[in-house]
Amino acid sequence: MGQKLLLEHINVPEIQTYNVYRAKGGYKAVEKSLKMSPDEVMEEVKKSGLRGRGGAGFPTGMKWSFLDRKTDKPRYLVCNADESEPGTFKDRFLMEKIPHLLIEGLICSSYALGSNTTYIYIRGEYKWIVGILEKAIAEAKNAGFLGKNILGTGYDLEIYVNNGAGAYICGEETALLESLEGKRGNPRMKPPFPAISGLYGSPTVVNNVETLAAVVPIINLSGEEYAKIGIGKSTGTKLISACGNIRNPGVYEIDLGLPVYEFLNSDEYCGGIRDGHRLKAVIPGGSSVPILPAELFYKNIKGEERNMSYESLSDGGFVSGSMLGSGGFVAMDETVCIVRNTWSFARFYHHESCGQCSPCREGTGWMEKVLHRIEYGHGHMHDIDLLVDVAKKIEGNTICPLGDAAAWPVAAAIRHFREEFEYHIKYPDKVKNSRFAHLDDYKTSLQLA
Amino acid sequence: MDTNLSEITFTEERLAKAKEIMARYPEGRHKSALLPILHIAQHQFGNWLSAPVMDYVASILNIKPIEVYEVATFYSMYNLKPVGKCMIEFCQTGPCLCRGVEDIMDYTEQKLGIKVGETTQDGKFTLKGVECLGACGYAPMAQIGEYYYENLTKEKIDKIIHLFGQEDFNPDQKYDI
Amino acid sequence: MIKVTIDGVEIMVEPGTTILNAARQAGGDIVPPAMCYYSKLKGSGGKCRTCLVKVSAGSEKDPRPMPKLVASCSTPVQDGMVVQNITSPEVLEARKGVVEFLLINHPLDCPVCDQAGECHLQDLGFQHGSAKTRYEEERRQFDKIDIGDKIQLHMTRCILCYRCVYTADQITNQRVHGVLKRGDASEISTYIENVIENDFSGNVIDVCPVGALTDKTFRFKSRVWFVKPMNAHRDCNKCSGKVAIWMHGEEVYRVTGRKDKYGEVEEFICNDCRFEKKQKSDWVIEGPREVERWSVIGQNKYAVGTKVTAPQNIGYGNIID
Numbered sequence: 041m042g043q044k045l046l047l048e049h050i051n052v053p054e055i056q057t058y059n060v061y062r063a064k065g066g067y068k069a070v071e072k073s074l075k076m077s078p079d080e081v082m083e084e085v086k087k088s089g090l091r092g093r094g095g096a097g098f099p100t101g102m103k104w105s106f107l108d109r110k111t112d113k114p115r116y117l118v119c120n121a122d123e124s125e126p127g128t129f130k131d132r133f134l135m136e137k138i139p140h141l142l143i144e145g146l147i148c149s150s151y152a153l154g155s156n157t158t159y160i161y162i163r164g165e166y167k168w169i170v171g172i173l174e175k176a177i178a179e180a181k182n183a184g185f186l187g188k189n190i191l192g193t194g195y196d197l198e199i200y201v202n203n204g205a206g207a208y209i210c211g212e213e214t215a216l217l218e219s220l221e222g223k224r225g226n227p228r229m230k231p232p233f234p235a236i237s238g239l240y241g242s243p244t245v246v247n248n249v250e251t252l253a254a255v256v257p258i259i260n261l262s263g264e265e266y267a268k269i270g271i272g273k274s275t276g277t278k279l280i281s282a283c284g285n286i287r288n289p290g291v292y293e294i295d296l297g298l299p300v301y302e303f304l305n306s307d308e309y310c311g312g313i314r315d316g317h318r319l320k321a322v323i324p325g326g327s328s329v330p331i332l333p334a335e336l337f338y339k340n341i342k343g344e345e346r347n348m349s350y351e352s353l354s355d356g357g358f359v360s361g362s363m364l365g366s367g368g369f370v371a372m373d374e375t376v377c378i379v380r381n382t383w384s385f386a387r388f389y390h391h392e393s394c395g396q397c398s399p400c401r402e403g404t405g406w407m408e409k410v411l412h413r414i415e416y417g418h419g420h421m422h423d424i425d426l427l428v429d430v431a432k433k434i435e436g437n438t439i440c441p442l443g444d445a446a447a448w449p450v451a452a453a454i455r456h457f458r459e460e461f462e463y464h465i466k467y468p469d470k471v472k473n474s475r476f477a478h479l480d481d482y483k484t485s486l487q488l489a
Numbered sequence: 490m491d492t493n494l495s496e497i498t499f500t501e502e503r504l505a506k507a508k509e510i511m512a513r514y515p516e517g518r519h520k521s522a523l524l525p526i527l528h529i530a531q532h533q534f535g536n537w538l539s540a541p542v543m544d545y546v547a548s549i550l551n552i553k554p555i556e557v558y559e560v561a562t563f564y565s566m567y568n569l570k571p572v573g574k575c576m577i578e579f580c581q582t583g584p585c586l587c588r589g590v591e592d593i594m595d596y597t598e599q600k601l602g603i604k605v606g607e608t609t610q611d612g613k614f615t616l617k618g619v620e621c622l623g624a625c626g627y628a629p630m631a632q633i634g635e636y637y638y639e640n641l642t643k644e645k646i647d648k649i650i651h652l653f654g655q656e657d658f659n660p661d662q663k664y665d666i
Numbered sequence: 667m668i669k670v671t672i673d674g675v676e677i678m679v680e681p682g683t684t685i686l687n688a689a690r691q692a693g694g695d696i697v698p699p700a701m702c703y704y705s706k707l708k709g710s711g712g713k714c715r716t717c718l719v720k721v722s723a724g725s726e727k728d729p730r731p732m733p734k735l736v737a738s739c740s741t742p743v744q745d746g747m748v749v750q751n752i753t754s755p756e757v758l759e760a761r762k763g764v765v766e767f768l769l770i771n772h773p774l775d776c777p778v779c780d781q782a783g784e785c786h787l788q789d790l791g792f793q794h795g796s797a798k799t800r801y802e803e804e805r806r807q808f809d810k811i812d813i814g815d816k817i818q819l820h821m822t823r824c825i826l827c828y829r830c831v832y833t834a835d836q837i838t839n840q841r842v843h844g845v846l847k848r849g850d851a852s853e854i855s856t857y858i859e860n861v862i863e864n865d866f867s868g869n870v871i872d873v874c875p876v877g878a879l880t881d882k883t884f885r886f887k888s889r890v891w892f893v894k895p896m897n898a899h900r901d902c903n904k905c906s907g908k909v910a911i912w913m914h915g916e917e918v919y920r921v922t923g924r925k926d927k928y929g930e931v932e933e934f935i936c937n938d939c940r941f942e943k944k945q946k947s948d949w950v951i952e953g954p955r956e957v958e959r960w961s962v963i964g965q966n967k968y969a970v971g972t973k974v975t976a977p978q979n980i981g982y983g984n985i986i987d
């Protein structure tokens with residue numbers, strides 16, 4: 041049984057309300073933080089080893105230390121609640137079920153960074169959560185944890201919720217800032233980085249919802265204690281949103297380092313693949329990370345068991361590994377057609393490309409069209425290498441990482457499931473009208489676990 | 490432009506809300522309120538944004554109309570054409586595919602006699618395919634109005650079509666399905 | 667001054683200079699192609715990715731290479747930086763990819779395009795592309811539209827460099843057009859039928875690197891290689907009046923800004939000079955302009971033939987390989 045730091049009180053009735061949250065020890069981290077200096081708060085976060093939970097896993101304390109404190113411009117903290125990576129629904133769970141945890145984390149973090157106005161940028165589709173958050177903000181303000189002169193310390197803070205309007209790219213931090221300025225979500229050229237010139241040209245830190253919520257247990261426990269949880273450089277707990285063909289889809293808080301076998305098969309978590317079916321492949325960290333066939337998911341290429349951590353899942357690099365990413369865990373059984381699934385992701389990136397730079401704007405559409413043809417029985421053998429090449433020409437050559445995110449899933453699916461693509465091309469009549477895989481007809485190289 | 494702005498004005502309540510939102514941003518940064526205000530406008534003017542409505546929003550924020558068009562056409566939640574009162578937006582991305590959303594979509598198409606992307610003749614229903622809505626664990630799912638309807642089955646679709654086709658259907662309300 | 671080495675050529679530049687501008691100072695083959703950057707437009711660049719280069723040493727102080735190729739138009743040089751452009755196979759390969767991306771949705775009809783002969787995309791295709799396309803899907807298409815009675819927009823040819831948008835923002839103050847929608851559905855448009863009316867609006871034609879924005883008053887539709895560009899000027903109370911006039915015999919076919927070898931105008935000109943002054947007597951002619959840039963006009967490549975053989979070939983009818 042792992043530690044529960046974020047979701048400990050998740051099942052307490054009415055934990056959404058200030059009174060219940062407070063009764064369960066809520067806002068103690070704010071009280072504690074405001075007795076410390078901002079630098080001391082930041083020091084705790086550094087010591088905790090917390091890494092960004094939005095996908096890239098960048099050390100949060102280090103990111104905070106880059107913030108330009110020398111200018112007289114205001115500094116901003118922006119909470120990234122855009123959550124649109126396919127497979128990921130953990131931030132939503134946290135905001136819906138225990139909104140005060142995020143607000144509390146935002147207050148501690150804003151204090152550490154010296155932000156007096158903090159914005160939560162939430163994806164437009166989460167309309168009803170805006171109300172939940174605004175209610176929590178009003179309650180916190182009413183209790184004196186927000187507004188002017190918080191707890192008599194002289195520190196002022198307002199938190200506002202800004203809703204997006206349907207654009208995955210606005211999860212990319214500079215696109216998010218553009219959007220928050222009321223513009224199209226076109227990512228900015230870097231440098232300058234937001235820590236120097238972000239929102240309205242002011243120094244800005246953008247962090248994920250879960251990252252900011254995790255600051256609460258870090259302050260409560262101390263950075264050092266938090267760092268004891270987890271494994272190696274993957275400290276603390278992580279929310280994993282599990283979906284696909286598993287018995288218990290949902291959001292789980294795990295100690296980083298939990299063996300992947302246990303996560304997928306234990307009844308405490310996913311509960312295994314649904315009855316009568318077997319694991320075929322896993323996307324461990326959201327649609328942008330490489331897909332792994334069952335055997336490479338359980339064990340790395342050296343035959344060592346994998347665990348749920350940044351390092352272990354990426355072991356093997358792009359050849360035989362993947363990434364923890366955002367924690368969007370998608371498990372697929374033998375009925376899932378990899379070609380169709382890859383096409384759907386390609387369509388997703390095509391649809392979500394901002395269109396600023398040519399490799400991504402043109403390449404994502406190209407890949408989608410070719411994959412669509414293959415899936416519907418109009419592919420040619422040379423299309424497979426074409427896809428690999430197009431993906432390669434997008435990767436690394438774009439303004440923002442969406443290009444890479446579009447290229448990797450295609451490259452990885454072909455790398456590990458090439459035979460399934462070939463089958464589609466050889467037997468167009470068999471695949472044309474079928475949405476699911478034809479396991480009886482062809483032998484894949486994969487070992488179903 | 491021969492747009493008659495006088496016909497298009499926010500209700501007092503909405504105007505106050507728009508002003509309140511604008512005040513959240515620093516002096517001179519009112520454009521930040523554009524996305525939220527477009528949501529308000531869409532909500533008031535029949536769930537879509539016509540050019541005159543966008544011009545009205547531009548006038549509130551004191552920006553050029555093209556700045557509004559650029560933004561409104563970028564984000565997928567703004568409807569640039571009229572849509573049905575009940576817009577069913579099915580997520581059709583990978584994780585939802587694994588769990589059979591396409592069968593549910595087929596079924597809904599058949600029942601309503603329209604294809605995805607179309608609106609029923611009586612203007613009651615629009616079907617849309619959208620990308621991941623952050624509900625992958627509760628697939629198949631669809632967004633209707635403000636809310637998500639999850640773990641959909643054919644029975645649930647029957648119920649939705651029956652209930653949401655009624656005159657008093659309110660897309661701002663969450664229904665028990 | 668700081669030192670940067672590009673393809674082995676050492677260049678001393680002011681701090682803050684971009685790699686591209688450093689290369690332009692030295693000139694020659696080491697200059698990366700640029701389709702979206704325009705030195706006179708703030709914020710331009712970074713989008714097309716044709717100018718990607720490899721930084722094999724970041725600076726004297728920190729000689730580590732940069733992990734990815736960088737856009738030379740928007741990356742400032744550091745003292746001691748070492749850059750590879752045409753000496754890096756990786757760069758050439760990536761650039762070939764970018765050119766292919768720019769062309770997949772571009773029509774294959776250079777011979778009927780008004781820009782043929784002075785199109786930067788055509789030049790780019792010659793130099794960096796491959797003659798065959800691997801693209802078998804349907805191409806994006808739009809109808810031609812008039813934005814006002816002087817300017818025509820053919821979105822099908824647009825490469826979304828954003829230059830015309832920056833021009834409207836920075837040179838005129840009444841931008842009515844912009845980039846609408848997103849991804850590969852993006853288009854340059856006014857959204858509602860709208861006219862670009864502004865004394866300097868015609869400059870969007872000059873900044874457009876392809877034939878997407880064209881001059882409707884270019885009356886006698888003609889291949890640019892049949893007309894001769896001349897430097898000319900007049901007294902103008904709106905702009906400098908320094909222009910290039912494009913003549914055929916005694917007739918002024920059209921008026922443009924004076925473009926340098928990178929396709930950038932020296933000065934923006936007003937609509938009066940551009941659209942209204944079509945008599946030879948309107949102008950004091952200084953003499954013929956040299957066509958400097960590596961271009962189809964310069965090399966007279968296009969004049970040989972204008973037939974497009976098959977749609978499988980990218981539309982350079984005269985590339986026979």
Ligand SMILES: Cc1cc2nc3c(=O)[nH]c(=O)nc-3n(C[C@H](O)[C@H](O)[C@H](O)COP(=O)(O)O)c2cc1C
Pocket residue numbers: 091092093094095096097098100120121122123124125208209210211212213214246247248249251252440441442445
């Ligand atoms: C295309 C793209 C989409 C992204 N979407 C999200 C997102 O929805 N939520 C998020 O927190 N981070 C997202 N990110 C990562 C952010 O750019 C940024 O790294 C993150 O918000 C930093 O927060 P963290 O350090 O707390 O993880 C995305 C990145 C890219 C390139």
Ligand code: SF4
Pocket residue numbers: 209226227392393394395396397398400401438439440441442443
């Ligand atoms: S990589 Fe794609 S999403 Fe990112 S800036 Fe370029 S076009 Fe936009």
Ligand code: SF4
Pocket residue numbers: 823824825826827828829830831854870873874875876878879
């Ligand atoms: S119309 Fe021309 S200048 Fe404008 S974005 Fe397109 S290619 Fe660039």
Ligand code: FES
Pocket residue numbers: 126127128580581582583584585620621622623624625626628630
């Ligand atoms: S894939 Fe459908 S909600 Fe995420």
Ligand code: FES
Pocket residue numbers: 699700701702703711712713714715716717718737738739740
């Ligand atoms: S010129 Fe540098 S990216 Fe276009």
